[in-house]
Amino acid sequence: xxxxxxxxxxxxxxxxxxxxxxxxxxxxxxxxxxxxxxxxxxxxxxxxxxxxxxxxxxxxxxxxxxxxxxxxxxxxxxxxxxxxxxxxxxxxxxxxxxxxxxxxxxxxxxxxxxxxxxxxxxxxxxxxxxxxxxxxxxxxxxxxxxxxxxxxxxxxxxxxxxxxxxxxxxxxxxxxxxxxxxxxxxxxxxxxxxxxxxxxxxxxxxxxxxxxxxxxxxxxxxxxxxxxxxxxxxxxxxxxxxxx
Amino acid sequence: xxxxxxxxxxxxxxxxxxxxxxxxxxxxxxxxxxxxxxxxxxxxxxxxxxxxxxxxxxxxxxxxxxxxxxxxxxxxxxxxxxxxxxxxxxxxxxxxxxxxxxxxxxxxxxxxxxxxxxxxxxxxxxxxxxxxxxxxxxxxxxxxxxxxxxxxxxxxxxxxxxxxxxxxxxxxxxxxxxxxxxxxxxxxxxxxxxxxxxxxxxxxxxxxxxxxxxxxxxxxxxxxxxxxxxxxxxxxxxxxxxxx
Numbered sequence: 001x002x003x004x005x006x007x008x009x010x011x012x013x014x015x016x017x018x019x020x021x022x023x024x025x026x027x028x029x030x031x032x033x034x035x036x037x038x039x040x041x042x043x044x045x046x047x048x049x050x051x052x053x054x055x056x057x058x059x060x061x062x063x064x065x066x067x068x069x070x071x072x073x074x075x076x077x078x079x080x081x082x083x084x085x086x087x088x089x090x091x092x093x094x095x096x097x098x099x100x101x102x103x104x105x106x107x108x109x110x111x112x113x114x115x116x117x118x119x120x121x122x123x124x125x126x127x128x129x130x131x132x133x134x135x136x137x138x139x140x141x142x143x144x145x146x147x148x149x150x151x152x153x154x155x156x157x158x159x160x161x162x163x164x165x166x167x168x169x170x171x172x173x174x175x176x177x178x179x180x181x182x183x184x185x186x187x188x189x190x191x192x193x194x195x196x197x198x199x200x201x202x203x204x205x206x207x208x209x210x211x212x213x214x215x216x217x218x219x220x221x222x223x224x225x226x227x228x229x230x231x232x233x234x235x236x237x238x239x240x241x242x243x244x
Numbered sequence: 245x246x247x248x249x250x251x252x253x254x255x256x257x258x259x260x261x262x263x264x265x266x267x268x269x270x271x272x273x274x275x276x277x278x279x280x281x282x283x284x285x286x287x288x289x290x291x292x293x294x295x296x297x298x299x300x301x302x303x304x305x306x307x308x309x310x311x312x313x314x315x316x317x318x319x320x321x322x323x324x325x326x327x328x329x330x331x332x333x334x335x336x337x338x339x340x341x342x343x344x345x346x347x348x349x350x351x352x353x354x355x356x357x358x359x360x361x362x363x364x365x366x367x368x369x370x371x372x373x374x375x376x377x378x379x380x381x382x383x384x385x386x387x388x389x390x391x392x393x394x395x396x397x398x399x400x401x402x403x404x405x406x407x408x409x410x411x412x413x414x415x416x417x418x419x420x421x422x423x424x425x426x427x428x429x430x431x432x433x434x435x436x437x438x439x440x441x442x443x444x445x446x447x448x449x450x451x452x453x454x455x456x457x458x459x460x461x462x463x464x465x466x467x468x469x470x471x472x473x474x475x476x477x478x479x480x481x482x483x484x485x486x487x488x
Contacts, residue, residue, distance in 0.1 A: 119364060
């Protein structure tokens with residue numbers, strides 16, 4: 001019973017947390033979930049054809065470091081097994097066509113809902129970012145360039161913007177690696193401030209999967225790795241999707 | 245030497261983290277910092293007269309819970325020692341007239357920089373919030389209503405939005421209670437999702453101050469306290485501002 005796993009999660013505190021929508025994917029749809037290999041999740045998450053706009057593409061605001069590293073990873077998608085994840089305006093678009101848990105299926109759609117990381121659509125002002133995922137290594141790299149609408153101290157990104165970007169990269173990675181996830185916790189140790197308009201590189205790894213929990217870690221640093229911005233970790237709950 | 249404390253902090257990893265600007269306040273200005281009682285910090289932070297717009301005021305988007313609790317706390321500002329903190333568009337406005345550490349003083353001003361929690365200015369779409377502070381109890385309460393531009397899962401606030409709001413409330417509280425602060429770490433345990441457009445109440449306490457560190461905790465819940473959204477903690481570094 002697919003439902004059983006969901007109920008187990010619910011006992012941890014109703015329908016718990018969770019940032020990115022990926023964690024809320026196929027719970028009531030055995031047809032979708034049954035072939036739930038990492039490959040099938042990737043193909044659902046990265047549709048070859050879609051009418052939705054992908055925001056994870058270069059624009060004039062990207063700094064040279066961001067653009068340069070993007071091109072490097074784009075090359076790696078051709079030879080080294082990396083995948084560029086699309087980034088739509090809303091998680092409704094990412095989960096388009098999939099059924100949701102009852103608690104979510106009835107959620108009325110707002111006329112202009114947006115995922116937080118695509119809420120500011122003026123180029124360069126908000127969360128400029130793109131995520132690359134490596135299935136065999138269970139790793140992701142997020143290129144993040146915070147804009148001046150994400151300020152904390154003058155000229156520097158707010159710690160909350162990094163927390164958000166980290167949580168988003170964690171949740172997408174956790175979904176693709178493990179499927180059907182809920183965020184249990186995140187922790188961040190800040191080391192240095194990220195200047196607005198510069199590149200921060202988030203390196204995310206799935207360290208272990210144990211007792212229906214995925215343990216992820218992240219180190220955020222400059223492209224040359226000489227400055228560490230933050231070290232962080234996250235624990236995600238894996239819904240035990242048993243097939244009917 | 246006021247500088248000494250700053251250098252001590254810097255050795256922990258250059259100019260470290262720090263979400264809200266309050267943590268970056270008066271380091272190079274002995275005249276401002278010397279009378280650094282909590283009262284003087286509050287009076288600097290809450291100017292009686294200012295040309296800057298205060299965004300922490302009710303608007304048509306506020307849900308009845310948000311408006312009702314705001315009115316309750318506003319009453320408490322008259323009798324119970326609570327203070328409503330203003331919320332300007334940028335931390336540049338909060339720290340107006342104060343000198344900054346060298347690393348920050350030379351930061352060029354962007355034409356339209358905004359603190360992340362006031363980046364979305366369409367009423368009701370982003371971080372609707374107001375913070376009340378109680379000096380004698382060393383506590384703050386933040387009323388937070390996430391809008392549809394802060395979505396994670398459809399219909400619910402992204403975990404990063406709560407992390408941001410929590411970090412912001414922590415840092416303002418830590419500055420007012422302790423002065424000159426840098427965020428060392430934050431941790432969040434998620435319990436339930438926050439529906440977009442509803443009220444989440446963040447109750448922040450300073451639990452202890454030890455070895456130049458302030459330890460804060462936060463419980464986020466519904467107004468009736470029946471649903472806990474998250475429990476979190478933060479550690480902030482206190483710059484030992486010694487007088488010249």
